[in-house]
Amino acid sequence: MKHFVSINKTEIEFFSDENFTILEQAELNGHSLKNGCRLGACRVCKLKLLSGDIEYIVGNKIGLTKKELDENYFLPCCAVAKSNIACELDGDNKTLSETKEGAVICDIKRIPGVTILKFKLSKRSKMNFIPGQYIGIEVPNREYRYYSIANIPKNDGYVEIHVAKNKNGVFSDLICEKLEVNDVLWIYGPYGDFISGYHDEVRDIVFVATGTGFAPIKSIIESGLFNERKIYLLWGGRRRVEHYFSEIIDNWKNTLHNFNFHMALSRQNEEEHLESHCGYVQDVFRKEIDLNDDIEVYMCGSPNMINDMSELLKNDYQLHEDYIHVDVFYPNS
Numbered sequence: 640m641k642h643f644v645s646i647n648k649t650e651i652e653f654f655s656d657e658n659f660t661i662l663e664q665a666e667l668n669g670h671s672l673k674n675g676c677r678l679g680a681c682r683v684c685k686l687k688l689l690s691g692d693i694e695y696i697v698g699n700k701i702g703l704t705k706k707e708l709d710e711n712y713f714l715p716c717c718a719v720a721k722s723n724i725a726c727e728l729d730g731d732n733k734t735l736s737e738t739k740e741g742a743v744i745c746d747i748k749r750i751p752g753v754t755i756l757k758f759k760l761s762k763r764s765k766m767n768f769i770p771g772q773y774i775g776i777e778v779p780n781r782e783y784r785y786y787s788i789a790n791i792p793k794n795d796g797y798v799e800i801h802v803a804k805n806k807n808g809v810f811s812d813l814i815c816e817k818l819e820v821n822d823v824l825w826i827y828g829p830y831g832d833f834i835s836g837y838h839d840e841v842r843d844i845v846f847v848a849t850g851t852g853f854a855p856i857k858s859i860i861e862s863g864l865f866n867e868r869k870i871y872l873l874w875g876g877r878r879r880v881e882h883y884f885s886e887i888i889d890n891w892k893n894t895l896h897n898f899n900f901h902m903a904l905s906r907q908n909e910e911e912h913l914e915s916h917c918g919y920v921q922d923v924f925r926k927e928i929d930l931n932d933d934i935e936v937y938m939c940g941s942p943n944m945i946n947d948m949s950e951l952l953k954n955d956y957q958l959h960e961d962y963i964h965v966d967v968f969y970p971n972s
């Protein structure tokens with residue numbers, strides 16, 4: 640059975656078959672909606688339902704917060720239309736075709752497991768980002784990959800992203816092995832509201848990251864937004880070699896009087912044991928952060944870490960959802 644789907648303030652209208660998700664059906668009708676994991680977890684595709692009924696057929700909606708659910712947001716990558724529906728793009732959720740622009744790669748730093756890529760936008764670029772946001776990059780076959788921006792907004796037009804090398808990852812292969820300076824990328828965005836919950840309360844800030852989840856945190860810390868608060872950065876990985884940002888951390892330790900860093904390694908050897916915690920980042924959190932501390936927590940990284948940390952914060956620390964901010968990183972294929 641087919642239902643009519645319309646997206647307010649755009650020209651997007653199409654009929655959606657109950658056998659396809661709304662995102663798939665939009666694409667079959669030639670509309671490019673922003674998407675990421677297509678599993679119901681990254682929130683990249685979220686739309687606001689204004690009228691009509693949808694039903695989830697796949698995915699687990701972990702990406703949507705309670706507030707977003709209350710405000711009628713849904714994930715079209717996992718939902719089918721069950722009646723005619725009208726919806727609205729999220730505040731920054733422009734369609735991809737509205738936001739595309741070219742960028743020239745100006746620096747590539749390849750280190751084991753991660754590539755740090757810098758590119759420059761054109762002088763006429765309309766891309767104004769804020770710390771904690773991310774961009775989409777077009778990859779072959781008109782697919783898209785999403786990466787957090789790792790630098791702070793300046794007028795110089797530079798953007799930095801950190802790309803983890805994934806096994807069999809088409810785009811991570813391209814970036815980590817083949818792209819060269821002066822190659823051109825097509826990018827979209829910026830997107831995301833990772834720090835939209837920022838307010839004036841004086842709570843300690845705890846950043847929790849795994850892998851390249853460090854990238855948006857780098858942007859936020861460098862922006863100085865939280866300079867007056869006590870800042871913790873808890874980073875988790877398997878081995879020390881994955882800790883690709885040690886120079887930056889050393890600099891922060893020397894220049895930011897309020898900065899505390901702790902590393903958790905799940906597979907460490909004896910030497911590494913001297914300078915890091917053994918185990919997972921949740922273990923370090925329990926050890927370093929008191930149950931009674933006034934905290935606000937920003938988490939970026941693997942779905943497993945985000946899930947475990949969210950449980951810990953809600954159940955043990957009784958932390959209100961307003962003080963928990965998440966940015967889930969799914970391995971890009």
Ligand code: FES
Nearest residue numbers: 675676677680716
């Ligand atoms: S693409 Fe829909 S939640 Fe990730």
